Amino acid sequence: MVGAFSIAEKLDRLFRQVRPAGQAEPSYMAVAEAIRSRQGVPISHTYIWQLRTGRRDNPTVQHLAALAAYFGVPVAYFLDDEQTRRVDAQLDLLRTIRDAGVTEIALRAADVSPRGRETISELIRKVWESERRAD
Numbered sequence: 773m774v775g776a777f778s779i780a781e782k783l784d785r786l787f788r789q790v791r792p793a794g795q796a797e798p799s800y801m802a803v804a805e806a807i808r809s810r811q812g813v814p815i816s817h818t819y820i821w822q823l824r825t826g827r828r829d830n831p832t833v834q835h836l837a838a839l840a841a842y843f844g845v846p847v848a849y850f851l852d853d854e855q856t857r858r859v860d861a862q863l864d865l866l867r868t869i870r871d872a873g874v875t876e877i878a879l880r881a882a883d884v885s886p887r888g889r890e891t892i893s894e895l896i897r898k899v900w901e902s903e904r905r906a907d
Contacts, residue, residue: 776853779836780826783850786843787824789863800824806842813838865897 787797798806800817807815815835822828823835831839833847840847848855884892 777856779829780824782856783824790843807838811838
């Protein structure tokens with residue numbers, strides 16, 4: 773079965789979503805350099821651009837793993853559309869939290885157990901959904 777989301781769409785979403793508040797998306801050069809220096813994976817900025825724009829659409833697993841590590845998502849994000857949907861939902865929630873300036877909650881959540889963080893995340897998601905329905 774062909775996936776609903778292309779590699780280009782997934783990579784574009786990561787470029788647009790995964791970045792600190794108030795900062796522009798990273799350049800292709802910055803991403804390539806970070807992958808080469810931190811992970812030792814040879815990759816060029818041109819190749820990353822080609823993947824993002826759909827001019828290349830059959831990356832190696834090594835390149836997908838390197839891009840996933842750079843953006844902090846599981847490599848399955850690129851391979852499994854269900855995983856893509858789950859991660860995208862988490863990215864949307866994080867963006868909402870970031871945009872709302874809820875840094876205190878995020879900082880406090882860092883000291884909470886993984887199960888506690890899941891509970892906090894679920895509560896925030898429920899509040900977010902209820903407010904979206906109210907609009």
